[in-house]
Amino acid sequence: MKAYFCRRYMLSASHRLHTDAMTAEENRTAYGKCNHPHGHGHNYFIEVAAAGQVDSETGMVVNLADLDMAVRKIVLDRFDHANLNLDSLFATQVPTTENLCRAVFGLLQPALPAGELEWVRIEETENNFFDCSRTEV
Amino acid sequence: MIQLTRRATFSSSHYYWNEAWTAEKNEQVFGRCANRNGHGHNYTLEVTVSGEPDPVTGFVVDLKWLKDVMEREVLSAYDHRHLNIEVPEFAKIVPTTENIAIAAWNRMEPRIAQAGRARLSRVRVYETPEIFAEYRGEA
Numbered sequence: 001m002k003a004y005f006c007r008r009y010m011l012s013a014s015h016r017l018h019t020d021a022m023t024a025e026e027n028r029t030a031y032g033k034c035n036h037p038h039g040h041g042h043n044y045f046i047e048v049a050a051a052g053q054v055d056s057e058t059g060m061v062v063n064l065a066d067l068d069m070a071v072r073k074i075v076l077d078r079f080d081h082a083n084l085n086l087d088s089l090f091a092t093q094v095p096t097t098e099n100l101c102r103a104v105f106g107l108l109q110p111a112l113p114a115g116e117l118e119w120v121r122i123e124e125t126e127n128n129f130f131d132c133s134r135t136e137v
Numbered sequence: 138m139i140q141l142t143r144r145a146t147f148s149s150s151h152y153y154w155n156e157a158w159t160a161e162k163n164e165q166v167f168g169r170c171a172n173r174n175g176h177g178h179n180y181t182l183e184v185t186v187s188g189e190p191d192p193v194t195g196f197v198v199d200l201k202w203l204k205d206v207m208e209r210e211v212l213s214a215y216d217h218r219h220l221n222i223e224v225p226e227f228a229k230i231v232p233t234t235e236n237i238a239i240a241a242w243n244r245m246e247p248r249i250a251q252a253g254r255a256r257l258s259r260v261r262v263y264e265t266p267e268i269f270a271e272y273r274g275e276a
């Protein structure tokens with residue numbers, strides 16, 4: 001039977017929303033305080049969902065320890081306590097949480113130890129969050 | 138179509154063990170969850186049904202009725218119980234979060250279908266606030 005196994009992680013990172021495609025004034029208008037020159041940070045909660053058949057021997061879609069290891073190596077070690085703007089992923093795109101969410105989905109999709117990546121949700125604050133699912137990448 | 142979700146909590150103990158394996162393999166695959174003395178969680182059960190609101194009551198289903206179904210079919214069997222020892226469906230299968238979601242679905246689905254008001258569309262079980270599994274009735 002197909003089920004979904006999901007795990008939430010947290011990482012803390014800084015970013016600044018700014019694009020060279022717009023003037024300084026346009027950046028301030030578009031991004032408001034998110035455009036302040038020295039950046040700001042968030043505790044991002046990242047929800048990772050793996051979909052697949054429940055293994056009849058283990059009762060699992062994916063082993064939690066294996067999933068944790070993959071997410072640590074590919075996402076947390078890369079972005080936790082980092083400045084997102086300086087990551088190569090954001091050399092040509094703004095590190096909005098929309099873009100971060102899609103980037104994390106793309107990084108994790110080929111690296112899942114079992115099952116298929118179904119969705120990634122990133123909560124930027126307790127009042128806003130972003131979803132990227134398999135059917136919408 | 139509206140989706141309606143009701144949440145409830147239960148507290149149970151369990152351990153992960155596959156009788157077909159050696160003790161070493163169980164410990165290797167399941168880690169600390171393989172401790173035969175068991176451990177426990179405060180689980181959260183989320184049950185989602187979907188349907189059209191009744192034109193008179195405005196309800197997809199009466200929440201009190203759904204609460205009673207969850208209580209009677211799942212919580213009365215799982216809450217403050219050892220899942221491996223006291224719940225028949227886990228005598229042969231490992232009570233992982235995935236299997237608990239599937240088992241809770243199997244317990245409730247016939248009752249919800251029988252009532253004819255809405256369709257069970259999702260069962261989500263949180264083992265901790267950070268770990269959960271869901272089942273949508275898919276093969």
